[in-house]
Amino acid sequence: MxxxxxxxxxxxxxxxxxxxxxxxxxxxxxxxxxxxxxxxxxxxxxxxxxxxxxxxxxxxxxxxxxxxxxxxxxSLIDSEQVEEARFMREQLEKAVVRLACGAFPEERLAALEHNLEQQREAIQRQDSKNMFELDEEFHRILFDGCRKSGTWNVIQQMNAHFNRTRILWLWTDPHWELLYEQHRQMFLAIKQQQADQAERIMMEHMRLSIANLPVLKERYPEYFK
Amino acid sequence: MxxxxxxxxxxxxxxxxxxxxxxxxxxxxxxxxxxxxxxxxxxxxxxxxxxxxxxxxxxxxxxxxxxxxxxxxxSLIDSEQVEEARFMREQLEKAVVRLACGAFPEERLAALEHNLEQQREAIQRQDSKNMFELDEEFHRILFDGCRKSGTWNVIQQMNAHFNRTRILWLWTDPHWELLYEQHRQMFLAIKQQQADQAERIMMEHMRLSIANLPVLKERYPEYFK
DNA sequence: GGTTCCATACTACCATACAAGTATGGGAGT
DNA sequence: ACTCCCATACTTGTATGGTAGTATGGAACC
Incomplete structure (x- = not known):
């Protein structure tokens, strides 16, 4: 390591x-x-x-x-590509979390729970870097548990622009508690196999990350195309 | 030179x-x-x-x-990656064709119609290579019309395995007429803005391409992992 | 002052030589 | 006949020199 x-x-x-x-x-x-x-x-x-x-x-x-x-x-951050990446992730994550509600390995479920604990600790430590990594890890576990890790890898390739805006936004407004809460609720929904609930939360989760892109473009104009 | x-x-x-x-x-x-x-x-x-x-x-x-x-x-064709690519395309194409039913540029719609004509001609000529290209082109136009061409490019990266199985299957069973018919019905659904109808056809369209993967693995065992 | 031209110092692109790891086939030893 | 060892001919990985295209700054000219 x-x-x-x-x-x-x-x-x-x-x-x-x-x-x-x-x-x-x-x-x-x-x-x-x-x-x-x-x-x-x-x-x-x-x-x-x-x-x-x-x-x-x-x-x-x-x-x-x-x-x-x-x-x-x-490369500069391209707003259109950011929106496309968000769109792509929304569709695929929605489908995956729905799959997860149907069938999810016990071991992977435990991994999710462990990840949540680590997130809570990272938030207490105000460790943004670790928190971001754990966020990524949480979603990776979701895809992996549904045997869709290849899909996650492809997503990663388009996430270059999306992730950079997420980091920018987290610089201006750290809202880790909300993200953690959404992660926790998704975990519970999967555990209780409530597909509609899980999909709804995931959708909110994804759209949260894109809401105020104009603000970022104004604050960091030299980073955008 | x-x-x-x-x-x-x-x-x-x-x-x-x-x-x-x-x-x-x-x-x-x-x-x-x-x-x-x-x-x-x-x-x-x-x-x-x-x-x-x-x-x-x-x-x-x-x-x-x-x-x-x-x-x-x-690389050998990996069945798991084929299934993942199909899953990915199904989710994204469903979402895109639904978008298209909401709003689609007139010019792109005309491009779809022109593409359909070319497909019919290619089928008459029994020109498989051209037919395959036109199939790809049809879907590319869909993504492009929804301003999601970047998404299509990312899909292409994962489609390596998926596309090769599609070609294999078309070698063993050319079913261009059915594909053409599905394309045509999708075009009509978009034109008439019938989202549910379009999404349903797209789902069938995607699942068609994967149905008999075991047959291919038996016929071309040296091509698979 | 404003414009044009050119030497210079960059850049990425390509060809080539060398380094290091791996498969293979043949001969020596048993 | 069988095993082991090693020379050899591959492979990809790395370093480096040369080529052509591009930006730039300063001199010459209008």
């Missing part, structure tokens, strides 16, 4: 890719930041080849924009 | 990527085919670098499997 922080996984290319992705999604590398193969290769102490490989992968996910012979930049 | 590049989308890397992807999805390169950077670079008359770049992108989409220091091969 600690080792992956130092040397994430396998090849140098994968390492650079994972580190850059984490830095971009966490806004440590703000939208619009210009990168370059050479500069990045120096920073990570590898050659340009694995850096270039990571750029290709990041570009495919829309996290960076490569302009041939001109440069590479962290 | 290089007239053989019929679709020279910019860089050599992109060219190789597009060509390989097309060959893989169309089963021209069957699942399990082993590739190699060197061999491919010779075939496309480029160096290993752009080939490697294309491999990275294809691997990210799950179209090829790269085993470090061992080789690269076209």
């Amino acid at each position: 600690d080792d992956r922080m130092l040397q994430p996984s396998g090849s140098a290319g994968s390492m650079v890719y994972q580190r850059l992705k984490q830095q971009i999604v966490s806004l440590e590398l703000p939208p619009g930041t210009s990168l370059s193969e050479k500069e990045t290769s120096l920073a990570f102490e590898v050659s340009r080849t694995p850096v270039r490989e990571s750029f290709v992968r990041l570009a495919q996910e829309g996290l960076v924009l490569v302009l041939p012979q001109r440069g590479t930049r962290v | 290089d007239d053989r590049m019929l679709q020279p989308s910019g860089s050599a890397g992109s060219m190789v990527y597009q060509r390989l992807k097309q060959q893989i999805v169309s089963l021209e390169l069957p699942p399990g085919t082993s590739l190699s950077e060197k061999e491919t670079s010779l075939a496309f008359e480029v160096s290993r670098t752009p080939v490697r770049e294309s491999f990275v992108r294809l691997a990210q989409e799950g179209l090829v499997l790269v085993l470090p220091q061992r080789g690269t091969r076209v």
Whole structure:
């Protein structure tokens, strides 16, 4: 667990890719930041080849924009793509949580409960970073329990823009308690197999994250397209 | 210079990527085919670098499997991923066709109608390849008309396995007339804004494509995981 | 002052050489 | 005949030099 922080996984290319992705999604590398193969290769102490490989992968996910012979930049947040990602997640999460109400492995249900406890602790510690990770983890467990983990991975690819706005909003207005409460209610609904109830909460949960996008565009105009 | 590049989308890397992807999805390169950077670079008359770049992108989409220091091969079709892709498409296409029944640009509606005409002609010509393309195009127009083209692109990434089974099934049982009829009925439902009707047809349309996956696994066992 | 042109310093793209891991086939030893 | 070992020919991973396209700043000119 600690080792992956130092040397994430396998090849140098994968390492650079994972580190850059984490830095971009966490806004440590703000939208619009210009990168370059050479500069990045120096920073990570590898050659340009694995850096270039990571750029290709990041570009495919829309996290960076490569302009041939001109440069590479962290992509700006595109409001339309944010809305699309939210739409996509709403549809799929609704369907998944409904599946979960029909059948959900006992072990995964326990994992959800454990995750909820961790969320409560993270909120008490005011640990936003951990809280965000646990939020992601909660939904991942949902998909995994329904044997739809591949779907979750695909969602992740489009979530680049969506997640960054979520982080921005949580900077301006930490509303972890509400998110926690929604997670808890979803857990109960699944446990009691109340599909309609679960789907309704999930819908609110998803729409919550998008409500005031205009506010964010005004507060952080340089981050948006 | 290089007239053989019929679709020279910019860089050599992109060219190789597009060509390989097309060959893989169309089963021209069957699942399990082993590739190699060197061999491919010779075939496309480029160096290993752009080939490697294309491999990275294809691997990210799950179209090829790269085993470090061992080789690269076209990925086998994974039944679970096929089912997941179908699930994903069903949820998203249902939601989109419902949106379309609420509001759909006149111009896009005309595009659908034109597409239907082309489908009929392709069926008469027994042009399976064109028919498949028109099928894809039909659904793409749907997403595009609802301003969800980004969603369609993400779907495409997971569709690698799903599409290959669809092609396999169409090899064994060409049922273009039924697909055309479903497309036509969806078009009518959208035009008359009958959301429930449209959603129902779309659901049947999606489930049709998956019905007899066991038959395919028996007929083409070497293509499946 | 304002415009044009060009040297320069970038950039990503590509080709190539080398490094390191892996499968394989043949020969030595038993 | 069978096992083990190792040379060898693969594979992908990495480093690096060169190429072509692009932005930029300053000089020359109007």
